[in-house]
Amino acid sequence: MNVxxxxxxxxWPETSGTRIRVSNIVRALSxxxxxxxxxxxxxxxxxxxxxxxxxxxxxFGSAPPAPRTHPNLRPRARQLRxxxxxxxxxxxxxxxxxxxxxxxxxxxxxRYDIAWIGRPHSYFALGDALxxxxxxxxxxxxxxxxxxxxxxxxxxxxxxSRSDRRSAPVPIIRRWGAKVFNRANSQRWxxxxxxxxxxxxxxxxxxxxxxxxxxxxxxxxxxxxxPSPRRPLGRVELRHPMxxxxxxxxxxxxxxxxxxxxxxxxxxxxRDRLPQTCVRLVGEFDDRVEDLRTSPGVTLTGPVPDMxxxxxxxxxxxxxxxxxxxxxxxxxEAFAHRIPVVxxxxxxxxxxxxxxxxxxxxxxxxxxxxxxxSLCEDIExxxxxxxxxxxxxxNAYRWEVISPxxxxxxxxxxxxxxxxxxxxxxxx
Numbered sequence: 001m002n003v004x005x006x007x008x009x010x011x012w013p014e015t016s017g018t019r020i021r022v023s024n025i026v027r028a029l030s031x032x033x034x035x036x037x038x039x040x041x042x043x044x045x046x047x048x049x050x051x052x053x054x055x056x057x058x059x060f061g062s063a064p065p066a067p068r069t070h071p072n073l074r075p076r077a078r079q080l081r082x083x084x085x086x087x088x089x090x091x092x093x094x095x096x097x098x099x100x101x102x103x104x105x106x107x108x109x110x111r112y113d114i115a116w117i118g119r120p121h122s123y124f125a126l127g128d129a130l131x132x133x134x135x136x137x138x139x140x141x142x143x144x145x146x147x148x149x150x151x152x153x154x155x156x157x158x159x160x161s162r163s164d165r166r167s168a169p170v171p172i173i174r175r176w177g178a179k180v181f182n183r184a185n186s187q188r189w190x191x192x193x194x195x196x197x198x199x200x201x202x203x204x205x206x207x208x209x210x211x212x213x214x215x216x217x218x219x220x221x222x223x224x225x226x227p228s229p230r231r232p233l234g235r236v237e238l239r240h241p242m243x244x245x246x247x248x249x250x251x252x253x254x255x256x257x258x259x260x261x262x263x264x265x266x267x268x269x270x271r272d273r274l275p276q277t278c279v280r281l282v283g284e285f286d287d288r289v290e291d292l293r294t295s296p297g298v299t300l301t302g303p304v305p306d307m308x309x310x311x312x313x314x315x316x317x318x319x320x321x322x323x324x325x326x327x328x329x330x331x332x333e334a335f336a337h338r339i340p341v342v343x344x345x346x347x348x349x350x351x352x353x354x355x356x357x358x359x360x361x362x363x364x365x366x367x368x369x370x371x372x373x374s375l376c377e378d379i380e381x382x383x384x385x386x387x388x389x390x391x392x393x394x395n396a397y398r399w400e401v402i403s404p405x406x407x408x409x410x411x412x413x414x415x416x417x418x419x420x421x422x423x424x425x426x427x428x
Contacts, residue, residue, distance in 0.1 A: 001033030001414065002109055004133070006126065007118035008040050010048045012055055014227070015307075016249060017329030021140060021224055022118060023055075024399045028406035029116060030056030032414070036112075038104060040122050041065050063103035066095035066125065079181055088124070089143065089188045090181075097125040104129055114414040120189075120196050134413045135200040140224070142210055142325045144189035146254075147182050149323035149346060153257070154178075157322065160260040161288065201413040206327045207350030220409055225399040226332040232390070233312040234338035236383045241276030241297075242376050245314035245339075247307075247330050250285035250300075254324035258347075261365070262320045263292045269369035271297060274376060279318075282310050311337050316375055320368060321347035331359070335393035338386040342371045352396070358389040 011022035029035055037051070039062040051060045070078055078094060086093040104126055115135040117123045123130075123137050150157070155175075197203045197216040204222040205211050211219045246262055248255035259281050270277045278297045281289065282304055293300040304310055317334035319341060327350040334341045341348075341359040348359060355361040360371040375382055395401070 001113045002111065003029045003033050003035045003410070004038065004108065004112040004115040005029065005035055005118075006038045006040060006104075006115065006122050008042055008122055009118065010039055012052050015303075017224060018140070020226065020329055021138075024225065024227070024403060025116065025138070025406055027056055027399075028403040029114075029410055031407050032410055033113070034058035036061070036109065038062065038107065040100060040125055061103075061107035063100040066097050066100050069094055069096050083181065083184055087188060088192055090185050092121060092124050092192070095125075097127065100125045101127050101129055114410050116410065117200075120192055123196050123200070124192065134416065136202045136204060136409065136413055137196055137200050138204045138222070139193060139210070139214065139219075140204075140206055140326050142189075142193065142205070142213060144186040144193065145210075145213055146323065146325040147186040147189065149325070150253075151179065151182055151186075153322045154182075157257045157260075160257065160264055202409060204409070209350045210326070220405075222405055222409070223397060223402060224327045224329050224332060225397045225402045226329055226336045226393070228398050228400065229336050232336065232338040233308055234314075234334075234340075234386060236379055236386070238315050238376055238379075239313070241278050242274055242315045242372075243313050244270070244277065244279045244316045244318050244372060245282065245310060246279065246318050246320070247282045247310070247333070250281060250283050250289045254321055255283070256288045257322055258318075258320045259289050259292060261322060262318055262368075263295050263298055265365035266318075266320065266368045266372070267295070267297060269365060270372050273369075273373045277372075277376075280310065280313070282307075311339065314339050316372055317341045318368075318372070319343035319347035327351055332393060332397045335386075335389040335397070338390050340375045340382050340385050341389065342368060342375065344368070353389075353392065357385070358392055359385060 005026055007022050009018045009022050011019040011026065014020045014023050026035055026037065035057050036059040037057045041062055042065050051057050073081065082090050082093050112133050115130050115133045117135060117137045120137060193214065194216060197218060202218045202220050203216065204220050205214060206224050208221055211221050246259055250256055250259055263279060267279050280299045280301060281292065282301045284303050285300060289300065292298055317330065317339050319328055319331055321328065321344055328347055331341055331343060331348055331351060343359055343361055344363050345361050348361060353359055362368040362371045
């Protein structure tokens with residue numbers, strides 16, 4: 001069987017949730033035959049040093065980033081033109097994908113038995129190049145829902161983003177324009193997600209919650225997972241001072257907001273009770289969080305060569321995500337390593353977890369800080385949470401459990417069978 005995978009993310013090494021998902025999907029699909037991997041580079045694509053020798057990829061190809069449409073227009077003019085003339089999402093409409101399609105057609109085999117496409121952006125970029133190929137599109141993020149959650153916290157997020165900066169408040173007319181733009185963009189993402197789902201054999205989502213939100217009959221739940229660690233690095237006993245760990249790409253807007261919320265709103269409240277508490281922000285970052293390194297008790301590490309050392313140091317993993325979509329692999333990582341977690345409700349949604357059973361859930365700064373303090377003071381609570389969380393991880397979120405679903409779905413689609421029988425959530 002000839003298998004095609006098209007992604008916007010180069011998945012090696014497995015240093016992020018998206019990379020872990022893509023790498024393990026490729027590994028699972030390789031059980032069916034030779035896998036060709038085509039990378040759609042974009043502005044956020046990291047430099048690649050080539051496919052690792054042990055990766056199950058027969059052929060690798062890539063396309064350069066699609067050039068901008070209307071490059072001479074100012075940003076506001078491009079947005080206004082898009083609002084009036086385009087029916088697809090802004091990020092899609094503002095790129096000329098003809099270069100991508102040409103590169104793909106020149107590289108690909110004449111025929112594939114199955115195609116697995118990462119995200120609607122990629123499917124749209126390839127246009128009719130996959131006509132006749134049984135296709136699955138992975139919706140690991142629902143972009144329309146992500147925008148809607150942003151609109152719910154936008155004012156407070158913008159306040160935090162201006163912390164310690166001398167920028168003026170955003171004028172009312174600009175706030176109104178941004179809201180109109182984002183609502184239109186959300187609607188167009190939802191329309192594109194539905195249109196693509198109607199033209200392919202199946203789409204995959206990360207949770208039953210996302211399957212219900214998407215509302216299409218051929219959506220199949222394929223949860224995120226985390227590789228089984230050699231040994232869990234967490235511990236019930238605390239070190240002093242207590243260390244709170246936040247992991248993520250700190251150049252990605254939901255993580256930027258989470259870091260600023262944790263440092264600006266939560267940490268001062270924790271330090272009122274536990275004055276020596278430290279926060280470590282681990283991951284690639286940009287100037288949106290650069291100023292946080294001067295906050296008392298905060299270390300901004302950038303990318304680290306050894307994530308295990310950071311996990312071993314952590315007393316709590318914080319997931320103060322206030323907007324976004326999909327599910328958070330950083331929570332599964334903490335569960336796998338038996339490290340207690342404090343998360344917002346949105347941060348842990350879709351994982352089948354319960355407050356007080358697997359983790360602590362808090363949506364405002366006072367409660368989030370109180371949850372962190374309680375995990376410092378109550379060893380029995382720490383022990384009970386990590387036991388239940390690790391059990392859930394072992395039963396539902398190891399790739400050894402998830403990979404057979406990838407193989408089953410791909411076989412079903414390649415064989416031309418009805419996928420609706422698979423489009424039912426399995427209890428996790």
